Amino acid sequence: MVLTREDLKQVAMLAQIELDEAESNELHSQLNDLLQYVGSIDSIDTENVEPTFYLLPLKNVWRLDEDSQPPLAPDYVFQNAPGHERGFFKVPRIL
Amino acid sequence: MELFDLSAHELADLLKKREITAIDIAGAIIKRVHQVDEDVRSYVTLNEEDALEAAREIDENWSKMDAVSPLAGIPMGLKDNICTKGVRTTCSSRMLEKFIPPYSATVADRLTEAGAVLMGKLNMDEFAMGSTTESSYFFPTHNPWDLARVPGGSSGGSAAAVAAGEAVYALGSDTGGSIRQPAAFCGIVGMKPTNGLLSRNGVVPFASSLDTVGPLTKDVRDCALVLNAISGHDPLDSVSVPMEIPDYTTFLTGDIKGKRVGIIREMIDEGLDAGIGQVFKNAVNILEELGAVVEECSLPTAVSSVPIYHIISSAEASSNLARFDGVRYGYRAVPEKGKDFSLEEMYMKTRGEGFGPEVKRRILMGTYVLSSGCYEKYYLKATKVRTLIREDFQRLFEQFDVLITPTTPNLPFRLGEEVDDSLTIYNFDKYTLPVNMAGLPAISLPCGFVEDLPVGMQIIGPAFAEGALFQVAYAFEQNTPYHQERPRFQGQSAAKTVKGSEING
Numbered sequence: 092m093v094l095t096r097e098d099l100k101q102v103a104m105l106a107q108i109e110l111d112e113a114e115s116n117e118l119h120s121q122l123n124d125l126l127q128y129v130g131s132i133d134s135i136d137t138e139n140v141e142p143t144f145y146l147l148p149l150k151n152v153w154r155l156d157e158d159s160q161p162p163l164a165p166d167y168v169f170q171n172a173p174g175h176e177r178g179f180f181k182v183p184r185i186l
Numbered sequence: 187m188e189l190f191d192l193s194a195h196e197l198a199d200l201l202k203k204r205e206i207t208a209i210d211i212a213g214a215i216i217k218r219v220h221q222v223d224e225d226v227r228s229y230v231t232l233n234e235e236d237a238l239e240a241a242r243e244i245d246e247n248w249s250k251m252d253a254v255s256p257l258a259g260i261p262m263g264l265k266d267n268i269c270t271k272g273v274r275t276t277c278s279s280r281m282l283e284k285f286i287p288p289y290s291a292t293v294a295d296r297l298t299e300a301g302a303v304l305m306g307k308l309n310m311d312e313f314a315m316g317s318t319t320e321s322s323y324f325f326p327t328h329n330p331w332d333l334a335r336v337p338g339g340s341s342g343g344s345a346a347a348v349a350a351g352e353a354v355y356a357l358g359s360d361t362g363g364s365i366r367q368p369a370a371f372c373g374i375v376g377m378k379p380t381n382g383l384l385s386r387n388g389v390v391p392f393a394s395s396l397d398t399v400g401p402l403t404k405d406v407r408d409c410a411l412v413l414n415a416i417s418g419h420d421p422l423d424s425v426s427v428p429m430e431i432p433d434y435t436t437f438l439t440g441d442i443k444g445k446r447v448g449i450i451r452e453m454i455d456e457g458l459d460a461g462i463g464q465v466f467k468n469a470v471n472i473l474e475e476l477g478a479v480v481e482e483c484s485l486p487t488a489v490s491s492v493p494i495y496h497i498i499s500s501a502e503a504s505s506n507l508a509r510f511d512g513v514r515y516g517y518r519a520v521p522e523k524g525k526d527f528s529l530e531e532m533y534m535k536t537r538g539e540g541f542g543p544e545v546k547r548r549i550l551m552g553t554y555v556l557s558s559g560c561y562e563k564y565y566l567k568a569t570k571v572r573t574l575i576r577e578d579f580q581r582l583f584e585q586f587d588v589l590i591t592p593t594t595p596n597l598p599f600r601l602g603e604e605v606d607d608s609l610t611i612y613n614f615d616k617y618t619l620p621v622n623m624a625g626l627p628a629i630s631l632p633c634g635f636v637e638d639l640p641v642g643m644q645i646i647g648p649a650f651a652e653g654a655l656f657q658v659a660y661a662f663e664q665n666t667p668y669h670q671e672r673p674r675f676q677g678q679s680a681a682k683t684v685k686g687s688e689i690n691g
Binding site for chain 2: 099107114126133142144145185
């Protein structure tokens with residue numbers, strides 16, 4: 092087993108996803124199968140090989156530091172929000 | 187032939203001669219949707235009234251338009267991860283079940299500018315993660331050639347709609363084969379363009395270094411016309427490339443004499459269905475008869491593209507999907523009556539309830555391979571293997587103009603088949619995945635039938651050589667009858683399918 096139960100719990104916490112018991116059991120075995128499978132790339136020689144993070148030779152594409160696009164109108168900003176009040180997104184109490 | 191059977195360019199010809207109107211076409215497509223969609227289930231959201239209104243406008247303004255776009259008045263559908271202002275965009279997920287985008291994706295805007303008529307939004311695997319369209323939160327889509335089978339995925343709704351005549355063409359997205367594989371399964375043309383050829387602004391991201399948007403069409407000419415309309419730099423997608431876009435229809439010459447075509451040996455291996463192997467062999471013979479110089483070649487790193495896809499795409503997905511937190515848009519879990527959530531509980535429950543099993547699996551996988559202690563072993567290693575795959579392709583393109591493979595090693599699965607064994611299903615993507623790893627363009631087009639089910643041939647080119655793909659694909663298509671075949675079912679009552687195998691020579 093590459094991924095222990097504790098690891099899975101930790102990863103689910105990092106990803107902020109609640110898992111019930113049945114899901115955890117299933118995912119634990121599926122992820123271990125998958126990790127074992129993808130681990131097969133270990134045997135490929137990548138000594139002195141540069142990584143490819145992106146495919147095009149584009150680096151740091153910035154736009155000019157000026158108004159380019161008008162912002163969304165507040166009605167649009169909040170139209171999909173599960174909770175909002177007086178022009179703010181509403182979330183559970185934090186402090 | 188009914189109107190819903192015709193391609194976009196055939197309909198455009200009739201429109202130009204004013205033999206039919208845009209309303210006639212929209213009406214015919216809507217009628218077709220009502221006739222068959224109960225069986226096929228391509229549409230998540232049907233945009234009937236707006237479509238008729240758009241068609242009416244095109245008809246009214248027809249005489250005033252100077253240069254009429256060949257896509258004007260033609261009804262199309264969009265995969266439901268392409269944002270459409272005011273029209274629900276769900277990614278086939280509970281998370282976005284009620285999401286109404288405040289703006290449209292650049293590709294959607296470009297089609298609207300070209301006069302396209304949006305019929306509706308098409309079903310997909312949830313967040314484009316899958317290859318059967320069964321992971322949709324809403325319902326699975328059925329393959330119009332055999333309703334007991336899947337249309338492929340993740341752009342399964344797009345492919346099924348075009349094959350069934352429920353849309354003249356559609357857009358899909360391709361991160362690991364999600365346009366080409368369903369196009370092959372549904373007997374139509376599908377293209378994954380070079381990464382950077384067009385904008386992904388407004389397309390819900392899955393794996394940003396791999397995601398592309400592309401057309402699913404009835405034939406190669408339509409594919410070129412749609413690519414013409416959607417390609418080009420967009421300041422809102424900073425990795426779209428500022429470059430001249432050629433008119434892709436100029437490559438539809440029919441002449442491929444002397445074209446150097448490589449068959450990738452690793453993709454006609456023991457994993458290939460024998461029937462598909464035979465159909466593919468016939469296709470190769472046709473290319474040779476047309477004057478192409480065909481040779482076998484090797485892409486030894488091809489096999490590694492499956493594991494590195496699962497590392498890289500999951501890693502990028504875990505980051506991209508972090509935005510779904512129940513705060514600004516999308517689903518939010520509700521606490522039991524009389525109880526309150528803490529902020530963290532709200533996040534955890536929202537994401538636990540809002541995402542389906544496949545999406546959760548990939549986010550967790552991605553989070554794990556990026557976590558400290560795993561990054562070098564999985565993620566960084568995968569990005570290095572990706573370099574080797576790119577170099578392998580570069581080497582082959584010194585020798586060949588294009589490479590060809592069967593698009594899939596298998597025929598469409600039956601609904602419910604294999605879903606329990608995700609490792610097996612991952613392997614079915616091994617002919618399409620290397621292309622995404624290297625960011626290359628590829629097209630899938632019909633090349634025959636096995637047991638009355640369509641088979642696709644994939645043509646791969648060097649970066650930004652879409653023109654060469656169109657040239658080869660068009661020559662093949664014009665010398666074969668497969669693209670003219672349509673599934674002949676009429677809704678639940680009369681399920682009479684055409685015998686595809688009868689025309690396979």
